[in-house]
Amino acid sequence: MYKILANKEVAPKIKLFEVEAPQIAEKAKPGQFVIIVINEKGERIPITIAGYNVEKGSITFAFNEVGKTTKQLGLLNEGDCIWNITGPLGNPSEIKNFGRVLCVGGGVMIAPMLLQVKALCEAGNTVTTVIGARIKELLFYEKEMKALSNEFYVATDDGSKGYKGLDFLKKILEKDKFDRCVAMGPVVMMKNVSEITKPFGIPTIVTLTPIMVDGMGMCGVCRVTVGGKMQFGCVDGPEFDGHKVDFDELIKRQRMFLPEERLSSLLWELQGGCGCDRK
Numbered sequence: 001m002y003k004i005l006a007n008k009e010v011a012p013k014i015k016l017f018e019v020e021a022p023q024i025a026e027k028a029k030p031g032q033f034v035i036i037v038i039n040e041k042g043e044r045i046p047i048t049i050a051g052y053n054v055e056k057g058s059i060t061f062a063f064n065e066v067g068k069t070t071k072q073l074g075l076l077n078e079g080d081c082i083w084n085i086t087g088p089l090g091n092p093s094e095i096k097n098f099g100r101v102l103c104v105g106g107g108v109m110i111a112p113m114l115l116q117v118k119a120l121c122e123a124g125n126t127v128t129t130v131i132g133a134r135i136k137e138l139l140f141y142e143k144e145m146k147a148l149s150n151e152f153y154v155a156t157d158d159g160s161k162g163y164k165g166l167d168f169l170k171k172i173l174e175k176d177k178f179d180r181c182v183a184m185g186p187v188v189m190m191k192n193v194s195e196i197t198k199p200f201g202i203p204t205i206v207t208l209t210p211i212m213v214d215g216m217g218m219c220g221v222c223r224v225t226v227g228g229k230m231q232f233g234c235v236d237g238p239e240f241d242g243h244k245v246d247f248d249e250l251i252k253r254q255r256m257f258l259p260e261e262r263l264s265s266l267l268w269e270l271q272g273g274c275g276c277d278r279k
Contacts, residue, residue, distance in 0.1 A: 001081035005058055010140040013065040014108050015074050022057030024087050030119045031093030031239055034061065035215040037084040043069050046212045049088060050111035062111035068265040071273065089215045090238045097124040099179035104193050106132045106185025113184045114141050117148050126150050128172065136161035166192055173200045183242060187251055194242035204242035208233050210253060225249050
């Protein structure tokens with residue numbers, strides 16, 4: 001059992017949990033993820049690590065309350081326990097002094113992007129950070145990102161705050177030479193960023209979060225096509241070359257079970273959605 005030390009809503013329906021997990025905290029690195037199971041009958045869900053504190057023996061992660069399981073998870077309070085957390089899983093990010101790095105984080109993935117930005121800054125990089133969301137209310141960590149970054153920008157899909165969309169990135173890339181780009185966020189956003197950076201020849205690393213079951217390379221559910229070859233998101237990733245990822249295939253695979261996911265969430269809500277089956 002993994003005790004929840006802190007529960008914070010950083011944006012509407014986006015929760016940030018700090019959980020007691022000393023063995024995971026001791027080995028965790030930026031870019032890795034954990035598999036969470038709320039209770040004995042719960043499904044396994046992958047969530048990217050957003051922070052770790054070795055002295056405190058804790059890890060942090062953020063999630064969006066969009067489906068049955070994440071809604072159940074969001075009902076847990078400080079002091080409650082999560083049945084099982086497996087990790088750290090996946091390959092850690094390559095952190096070194098690349099030179100000038102562009103970091104683009106969107107949605108709930110703004111949380112692990114902060115960890116990435118911290119690590120890149122500590123490695124001596126000059127970091128330009130962009131965070132984005134559908135609407136301004138879903139933005140968070142603005143002050144923290146701005147304090148760490150050499151340059152900082154905000155973008156929203158509807159233009160309610162900062163730039164509208166990501167097309168402005170082209171002007172940034174024309175102005176300065178970048179040695180690397182790191183993108184973490186919705187698949188469509190990462191596809192867009194990769195398409196923008198490709199003409200400039202900037203190595204672009206994306207974090208893929210495909211549908212996943214075991215998270216250790218045994219089930220094959222998380223397979224993605226990168227450079228024309230099949231890869232597993234869990235053991236070969238979660239980071240891949242954004243210019244080689246078949247994003248269209250990934251989007252189709254992620255949407256395969258949307259009807260079932262929506263039905264499951266709806267039935268749970270109709271039954272009360274009280275979270276009483278969590279223990």
